[in-house]
Amino acid sequence: MRLLGSILYDSVYHTTPILLCVLGGIFAYKAGVLNIALEGFMLSASFMSMLVAGLTGSVALGYAAAFASCLVLWLVFSYMGVTRRGNVIIIGLAINMLVPAIAGFVLQIMGTANLTLPWLNVGDMKVNLPLIRDIPVLGNMLSGHPVTTYLAFLMIPLMGVLMYRTRLGVYIRVVGENEDAARSLGLRTDRYKYLAVLIGALFAAFAGVNLSMERMALFTNNMTAGRGFIAIAAIYCGRGSPAGSAMYAIVFGVARALAVNLGLFAGPAASLIDIVPYVVMTLVLTMVSVVKRRNNRLRGFVGG
């Protein structure tokens, strides 16, 4: 029972950063400028929030630094990829390699392997929901998360509304599907690509802060551990729809929760269990693309 409760709680806990990346990333995906740099955005937010909070002693400034760093990366990515028409995959890859390099460099100078905030009690960040926390099993699972977690889940329907019921969402989808149509009506297509990437950057900043400061008040380099790529897998599997992609994010979150909890019993094989989320991701991606391509009878690479 303890185990089940902890798996359920961890599922929500581990879903949060992936879900945030997914909900932000779907817009760039729909706009045709898929942002594979979510990983780098997230890591820079994790790092900067801890660094600035550690130096200034202010959690609020930590948040501000996380967002500022993501905005800088957003400008770099959008300027290169949208305005200068660079290859977004290459630019994303560059950002993903650049961020841990800078973080590693700073850590080296500071002469430490990780950043901690001894004065910050992580428990204070958690919200205990009255009433709900008294429900057996479910209460344990739903209560006691940071505010960001609740926001992330609330964002699923909100992003659905934003994508399908507002001008911004419609224009972002149109830009990705038929840019010429948008341009012929005078829509500034580049502006919508910038905005689409911006939504992803803001969500990735939340995800990064959640990962380092809110959960553990700890930063170690490369602590994002491929979550940005798992988010991209979820976006692909859900074809960019908020509900569908969020569902895959939850699947990957559950897989990680299982890996963490079962790893406790695995003894020396614990590190082997760590691969579960990645195996799940590979299997899900394979299955989804097999289903997608099942009826494809075109030979070679015709029509992409």
Place this chain on the structure above:
Amino acid sequence: MSAIRTVNLTRTFDGFVANDRINLTVEPREIKCIVGENGAGKTTLMNMLYGVLKPTSGQIYIHDEPVAFRSPLDAMEKHIGMVHQHFKLVPSLTVYENILLGVELNRKWRGRPTPLIDRDAEIQTVEALIETYHFQLDPREKVQNLSVGLCQQVEILKMLYRNVSILILDEPTSVLTPQEVDVLIRKLKDLRDAGKTIIVITHKLREVMALSDSVTVIKQGRVVGDMRTSQTNERALAQMMVGRDVVLTVQNDGCCACGRHPAYSVHNLTAENEAGKQVLHNISFDVCQEEILGIAGVEGNGQSELVKALSGLMTVTGGSVTLGGQDCTNDWPDELRRKGLGIIPEDRYAQGLCMEMSIADNCVAGHCEAVSRFGVFQRRKVKACRDRYLQKYDIRVAEAEGTVSQLSGGNAQKIIVARELENRPQVILACQPTRGVDIGSIEFIHSQLLQFRNAGNAVLLISSELSEVLSLSDRVLVMYNGCIIGTVNPRTTTAEEVGLLMAGAKPSSGEESA
């Protein structure tokens, strides 16, 4: 007062003069046709009028007021709208969403607009618009489910909603059935009578005569004729367009030898698309020696899939294909070529040529054995092959060592025709062989195909250009919705009969389908 007037409008691209001192006048409330060959500069002119391109020099006047458009937005502000040849629609959105794209109606809350889009109000608005102009459309339908003709109506409505007074249409009839063309012509005349000024770019002279009030002919970037439609005729216009007398009908002394020896047989062919939907239904036909079999139909009725299946780009789910007695169902293209099939593909740049490779390499593509030894090209033989084709097929190149991307559409297409014919196939699969090609090259390619047939070979001609299919073929099949819906004799049929078949109406006489 004129609706549009241009004075010495000139546009150059890297020294190449696409439009040379064009003086054009369009009267209000008239239908003006602008005709010219491919590459004559019609589209460049329209793009300047619509703000897509900036003129190099010269001036545009709209209602006698000088304008300098920076983008289509500026043109739209002056109530100019354009329906492009390739529609600017978003397939996954509905009709109403497409029409109101960019000018969405927002839901109101206590008299103030909210960020949410008001779907009900949008649908009502579009329904009213459809009603006003007597179109037949369901605003809730997704555009991806509409026929090409209806997509065009959506485009026109999109412009009408924006209250345009000058409507420009670029090659509006190229994808329509003859009946749909008639509907369009009627609609455009109604719009003119309702006070709109309409400019139509086309190269189909029959439609110019039926539609327009006045016509301007453009050749090599210059205006070479400007007259009332009532004072000219098709032949005179064709002569002006090309600069010499043209044979409007192909010399085809038919020698229909059907039933002699089937050179190429397709039996009960079926195929499915990616979504698992059946796109070819039991297609069967024989192409005989010394025969050109034409396949007509509105684009998107399975011709593309048929071509892909026959040329080895797509596997079929059932049926068989036989070439000269050998089974070649689901063969790869190289096997098909070895068995004697020549392929002139649908899209010459996607499937027929490699634009960034040299002309010589393209001349031997797919037929490399003859010019290589131990798997290594012999440059001398490759170049000899190229020079032979260039000379025999009158392919005009500025630089023989250059790449295919430097050639005009007509000359590029001739390279494919040369390559496929010179490798002595028994059957040629000719798909859209003259799409986007100048009149001189069209005549040349047509005569080559006829010559090939007269030498005892078979041709399967698939084209959406109805006049081409009817004038070249000895027998014509009409495709509709993945089926062969009927067979007609091109010598005796009428445009109405074929048009009905293309629109899916079964022949009443119960003519046997092949």
